[in-house]
Amino acid sequence: MSESYRVKLTKDYLVFSAAHFITFNGNICERLHGHNYRIEAEVDGPLDENQYVIDFIALRDSLKRMVDDWDHHVILPTKHQQIKVVASEREVVATFEDRRWVFPREDCVLLPVTNTTAELLAKYLGEQLLAEVASLGCAQPERLSIAVDENNGQWAQWIWSAR
Numbered sequence: 001m002s003e004s005y006r007v008k009l010t011k012d013y014l015v016f017s018a019a020h021f022i023t024f025n026g027n028i029c030e031r032l033h034g035h036n037y038r039i040e041a042e043v044d045g046p047l048d049e050n051q052y053v054i055d056f057i058a059l060r061d062s063l064k065r066m067v068d069d070w071d072h073h074v075i076l077p078t079k080h081q082q083i084k085v086v087a088s089e090r091e092v093v094a095t096f097e098d099r100r101w102v103f104p105r106e107d108c109v110l111l112p113v114t115n116t117t118a119e120l121l122a123k124y125l126g127e128q129l130l131a132e133v134a135s136l137g138c139a140q141p142e143r144l145s146i147a148v149d150e151n152n153g154q155w156a157q158w159i160w161s162a163r
Contacts, residue, residue, distance in 0.1 A: 005045065006044045007043050007053045007056065007059075008040070009041045009042075009056065009063065010038075010040040013064065014064065015037060015039070016036075016068070017034060017035070017072055018072070018073050019032055019073070022115050022117055027097070029083075029097070032101065035151055037070075037150055039147070039149075040146075040149075041063060041146050042143075042147075043143070045143070058133070058136055059133075062132045073109045074103050075108075075111060076092065078112050083095070084096075085110060087105060088105065091104060117156065118148040122148040125148070126145075129144065145157055145160075
């Protein structure tokens, strides 16, 4: 006999509104636009000494801090081969071919990703969550899933497994 445990966290306030643009098919770049994103997490693992997989409060608070940091910002990739992002204390300049955007620095979140797709946003959030869980002294989960909904039913999911 084998058994496993999974907790799922989805809250109405695990949301953020942000602007972004992505590239696809090599040289096509979307217009700057925004989404009302929603985040959900699933954590699998054994029960700890408290008889739970992970402390819901720690998980909730960690995710809430992350989405609050992104809320009402422009999300820009810093590892994209064609989108160049240069930040100073006052502003961020992003360029793609002959296009150029200038934003106030405090309005931007610069992410070490190659594109700001929902898939890569989910992966980045998941990696940050794994690091935070470890820093809180929680046991490493056996599996972690972070899902990002960018448009009321358009979900991307990143799944990490220790196995």
